[in-house]
Amino acid sequence: MLNLAHAPVLFAFFGTTLGALYTDPSQLTKTTYDFVVVGAGTAGNVVAARLSENPSVSVLVIEAGVSYVVLQAPLLGPQASVNSPFDWNYTTVPQKALNNQVLPYYRGFVLGGSSSTNFLTWTRGARDDYDKFAKVVGDNSFSWNKLLPFFKKSEQWVHPTDGRNDSGQYDPSVHGHSGPVYLSVTGNLSAIDSRVMATTQELSSEFPFNLDTNSGNLLGLGWIQSHMGFGKRSSSATAYLQPALDARTNIDVLIETRVTKLLKTGTSSGLPEFKSLNVVKSASSTPTVITARKEIILSAGSIGSPQILMLSGIGNPPELTKVGITPQVTLREVGKNLQDHPLFTAQWKVRDDADTFDPLTLAGVDPAPFLAAFAEWNANKTGLLTAVGGKHMGFFRLPNNSPLLRRYGDPAPGPGSAHYELAWQNGFVSVSQPFPTSGRYISNIHVLNTPTSRGTVTLQSSSAFTQPLIDPNFYSSEFDLQTMVYAVRSAQRFIRSSAWSDYVVSAYTDSQDMFALDASDETIIAYIRRWTHSIKHPMCTAAMHKDSDKGVVDNNFKVKKIKGVRIVDAAVFPFVPSAHPVAGIFGIAELAASKIKNFHGI
Numbered sequence: 001m002l003n004l005a006h007a008p009v010l011f012a013f014f015g016t017t018l019g020a021l022y023t024d025p026s027q028l029t030k031t032t033y034d035f036v037v038v039g040a041g042t043a044g045n046v047v048a049a050r051l052s053e054n055p056s057v058s059v060l061v062i063e064a065g066v067s068y069v070v071l072q073a074p075l076l077g078p079q080a081s082v083n084s085p086f087d088w089n090y091t092t093v094p095q096k097a098l099n100n101q102v103l104p105y106y107r108g109f110v111l112g113g114s115s116s117t118n119f120l121t122w123t124r125g126a127r128d129d130y131d132k133f134a135k136v137v138g139d140n141s142f143s144w145n146k147l148l149p150f151f152k153k154s155e156q157w158v159h160p161t162d163g164r165n166d167s168g169q170y171d172p173s174v175h176g177h178s179g180p181v182y183l184s185v186t187g188n189l190s191a192i193d194s195r196v197m198a199t200t201q202e203l204s205s206e207f208p209f210n211l212d213t214n215s216g217n218l219l220g221l222g223w224i225q226s227h228m229g230f231g232k233r234s235s236s237a238t239a240y241l242q243p244a245l246d247a248r249t250n251i252d253v254l255i256e257t258r259v260t261k262l263l264k265t266g267t268s269s270g271l272p273e274f275k276s277l278n279v280v281k282s283a284s285s286t287p288t289v290i291t292a293r294k295e296i297i298l299s300a301g302s303i304g305s306p307q308i309l310m311l312s313g314i315g316n317p318p319e320l321t322k323v324g325i326t327p328q329v330t331l332r333e334v335g336k337n338l339q340d341h342p343l344f345t346a347q348w349k350v351r352d353d354a355d356t357f358d359p360l361t362l363a364g365v366d367p368a369p370f371l372a373a374f375a376e377w378n379a380n381k382t383g384l385l386t387a388v389g390g391k392h393m394g395f396f397r398l399p400n401n402s403p404l405l406r407r408y409g410d411p412a413p414g415p416g417s418a419h420y421e422l423a424w425q426n427g428f429v430s431v432s433q434p435f436p437t438s439g440r441y442i443s444n445i446h447v448l449n450t451p452t453s454r455g456t457v458t459l460q461s462s463s464a465f466t467q468p469l470i471d472p473n474f475y476s477s478e479f480d481l482q483t484m485v486y487a488v489r490s491a492q493r494f495i496r497s498s499a500w501s502d503y504v505v506s507a508y509t510d511s512q513d514m515f516a517l518d519a520s521d522e523t524i525i526a527y528i529r530r531w532t533h534s535i536k537h538p539m540c541t542a543a544m545h546k547d548s549d550k551g552v553v554d555n556n557f558k559v560k561k562i563k564g565v566r567i568v569d570a571a572v573f574p575f576v577p578s579a580h581p582v583a584g585i586f587g588i589a590e591l592a593a594s595k596i597k598n599f600h601g602i
């Protein structure tokens with residue numbers, strides 16, 4: 001998202017550990033474990049670490065990606081994906097509603113998965129999101145009140161490294177204080193913070209201040225919380241996997257190795273049982289078979305988990321036959337129901353003397369300011385690199401009398417869920433536009449939180465080494481596009497408030513037409529179609545559902561119609577929460593680990 005051409009890539013290798021870190025299946029000293037976790041990503045590491053708390057249980061985690069803990073300075077987060085060795089390099093199919101553009105579709109290819117490469121924003125979503133989740137899956141454990149202890153269990157609030165008092169920027173009572181993932185508000189304040197706060201007063205009905213948007217009460221504008229502490233990214237690799245490997249001998253990790261398919265091992269209660277799987281180093285290597293005595297946990301993410309099921313013959317039979325796979329189990333919704341949040345950015349030019357991060361990030365600027373900031377981060381874990389680009393974000397709803405709600409109905413899980421999100425960045429930020437070479441800017445991020453478009457993940461080949469066809473199908477619903485138009489007009493009201501009158505000079509070239517006071521919907525829509533990308537929140541491709549003939553997993557995370565396999569990752573959410581999902585994924589993975597431990601009495 002930022003353009004940090006000078007950013008040195010910072011690697012930290014996992015040091016000596018008790019548990020083993022293998023890089024080739026031939027190094028394994030055994031091929032049967034109690035639990036085999038597929039994907040050392042966000043959710044997989046939570047499950048593996050919790051299951052291995054019991055020393056009598058053996059756990060193997062298999063990860064396709066590499067072993068580094070990457071780009072720990074929060075501001076460098078975006079550099080972990082673009083042309084990086086830590087990404088899957090996926091792209092979408094051409095998006096019809098986006099002038100047929102093909103979009104990049106980043107996914108972490110590294111220990112920690114996408115929690116090692118994402119933008120660090122920590123939002124749980126609304127109370128209503130989880131209360132609806134509980135209804136859809138028919139299990140009260142997924143309600144906000146029941147999940148809150150699991151959200152807290154994953155977290156440890158820490159204070160920012162600039163030494164300021166962060167009281168008044170979050171609510172300590174709604175957070176965990178002794179969990180593995182460090183959580184913090186910005187490590188470096190910015191010059192626009194007071195203007196943002198002034199706007200919450202001046203336009204308090206549209207942009208009310210919310211002390212903590214992670215309290216279940218999501219709506220309003222608050223300080224961004226990020227999964228970082230002591231100036232560094234905290235991922236599921238640093239928070240869960242590394243401590244488990246350091247302390248235990250009953251957990252092993254096999255990296256740079258891909259799971260290609262599950263293998264049928266027998267029948268249990270009349271259902272086919274899949275307790276073995278194939279792993280390979282490369283497309284041409286002979287598979288090694290690995291077996292789980294108790295269960296296989298698929299945590300390969302919203303693209304990887306449905307892909308592995310389909311490669312194993314579990315999915316919609318005609319689609320499998322088409323690519324030469326023999327169907328074994330009919331589960332029509334595998335890879336269906338893909339939900340993601342579209343995002344675009346728009347910028348305003350601000351005063352030339354404004355204190356923004358542009359001197360570090362614009363195209364072709366002098367590298368000295370970046371190198372100085374990096375040196376400060378390296379030596380003291382302070383300064384500009386200890387924060388993501390934005391300090392504030394807000395979650396908002398269409399007004400109750402909005403014609404959109406009348407025309408299309410309200411897709412939000414409840415009245416406390418957000419239709420759209422706005423976030424402000426103290427410099428030029430974009431996921432799609434070319435960066436300018438000079439100037440000072442403020443950027444506005446617009447996100448649709450309750451998308452009604454539904455996409456798909458389908459195989460284009462029977463090889464695990466061919467990327468699946470990914471179609472988020474953005475703006476295939478008119479509600480989605482029109483809600484983004486509303487978000488643009490809302491962002492414009494924000495910047496036209498008096499707090500910005502002596503600061504903002506004009507709309508940036510790309511957005512001049514859209515931000516004209518008399519801009520038509522068509523003008524705004526043209527901008528949206530040109531510059532929308534994914535925020536990279538794909539979910540729901542192996543959705544949980546209470547009815548046996550709907551969805552892919554039951555409310556114990558078990559894959560329907562087969563035995564021996566659960567899925568624990570972003571794919572099982574029945575719908576995308578109305579906020580960034582990673583905090584919710586950590587919480588749901590904690591709940592899943594607890595359910596699995598209870599089931600096996602371990």
Ligand SMILES: Cc1cc2nc3c(=O)[nH]c(=O)nc-3n(C[C@H](O)[C@H](O)[C@H](O)COP(=O)(O)OP(=O)(O)OC[C@H]3O[C@@H](n4cnc5c(N)ncnc54)[C@H](O)[C@@H]3O)c2cc1C
Nearest residue numbers: 039041042043064113114118119121259301304570580582
């Ligand atoms: C660039 C980017 C920015 C984002 N920003 C944010 C943000 O700021 N806030 C937020 O809340 N969310 C953000 N997200 C989304 C969030 O990080 C993800 O939704 C979340 O981390 C997904 O967790 P997961 O466990 O489902 O999958 P992942 O964490 O992606 O883990 C899946 C793991 O499985 C491995 N795997 C896949 N297939 C195989 C296979 N066949 N064999 C072996 N291993 C396999 C992968 O390599 C990966 O390590 C972002 C995502 C990206 C990519």
Ligand SMILES: *[C@@H]1O[C@H](CO)[C@@H](O)[C@H](O)[C@H]1NC(C)=O
Nearest residue numbers: 083084085086087088089109
């Ligand atoms: C993605 O591309 C980078 C190089 O740009 C490469 O290092 C990396 O291995 C690729 N990822 C995969 C999964 O092939």
Ligand SMILES: *[C@@H]1O[C@H](CO)[C@@H](O)[C@H](O)[C@H]1NC(C)=O
Nearest residue numbers: 159163164165166167168169
């Ligand atoms: C931070 O400020 C709050 C409210 O003013 C105060 O109660 C608290 O003691 C302060 N904390 C520290 C560590 O100074």
Ligand SMILES: *[C@@H]1O[C@H](CO)[C@@H](O)[C@H](O)[C@H]1NC(C)=O
Nearest residue numbers: 372374375376377378379380
């Ligand atoms: C780190 O902090 C020390 C003490 O405040 C300071 O003297 C030093 O200049 C800082 N280092 C960098 C590289 O900023």
Ligand SMILES: *[C@@H]1O[C@H](CO)[C@@H](O)[C@H](O)[C@H]1NC(C)=O
Nearest residue numbers: 188189190191376382383384
């Ligand atoms: C952010 O960090 C930089 C570098 O240390 C510092 O110069 C600046 O004053 C900090 N910003 C604020 C608002 O404190």
